[in-house]
Amino acid sequence: MIIAVDGPAASGKGTIAKALARHFRLPHMDTGVLYRATALNLLQTGGDPDSEFSAARATDIAQIDLDDPELKSETVGGIASRISVYPLVRQALLERQRRFADQVGGAVLDGRDIGTVIAPHADVKLFVTASPEARAERRFMELKRLGLNVHLPDVLADIRARDQRDTGRGAAPLCQAEDAVLLDTSEMSVEQAIATAIEVAGRPTRQS
Ligand code: DC
Secondary structure, three states: OEEEEEOOOOOOHHHHHHHHHHHHOOOEEEOHHHHHHHHHHHHHOOOOOOOHHHHHHOOOOOOOOOOOHHHHOHHHHHHHHHHOOOHHHHHHHHHHHHHHHOOOOOEEEEEOOHHHHHOOOOOEEEEEEOOHHHHHHHHHHHHHHOOOOOOHHHHHHHHHHHHHHHHHOOOOOOOOOOOOEEEEOOOOOHHHHHHHHHHHHHOOOOOO
């Protein structure tokens, strides 16, 4: 079974995807990590985020530790969002994601274009979202817990800017696949969101 989980920044899609993977005993890939690793590689090698060619060269992420906490930083996330608009970058990262999705036994992938581009043939597609305010509040609490000195209005502005770039880009923009089930987690606890996602995935939207 292939499960595609898409949605905007801080919607809870990563938490939901991990829980689905655990529940159905499937391997999980957070595809945002590939874009973040490319962004970190670009920063570390002095590349230019405004150059598509420079960013595409940085997709060779073999040297990047995919568990590096720096990958989670807002700076890296911002650059990841900027370079993910480039078709050359998306193309370079596509094969790795497709191979993961198509492995024997299936997989869970979360990102922005899993149900639309990477695995349009997925058995289950979820589009996880929440209001910008709810997402900003969650991200704010998360950053505070990490001991960072952040301001809620700045986090909200960042979320809105990220949404605009992710949905407005020409190449594989963030959008709900026609056959995806919408899961709005604005008013849900983490436990409720996970239980709903498991229930949806238990009744596949298409025959495999
Ligand atoms: O999910 P995330 O915040 O870790 O992703 C960082 C950026 O990577 C996001 O702003 C857009 C990009 N991304 C993408 O374009 N397609 C994906 N499948 C995953 C992430």
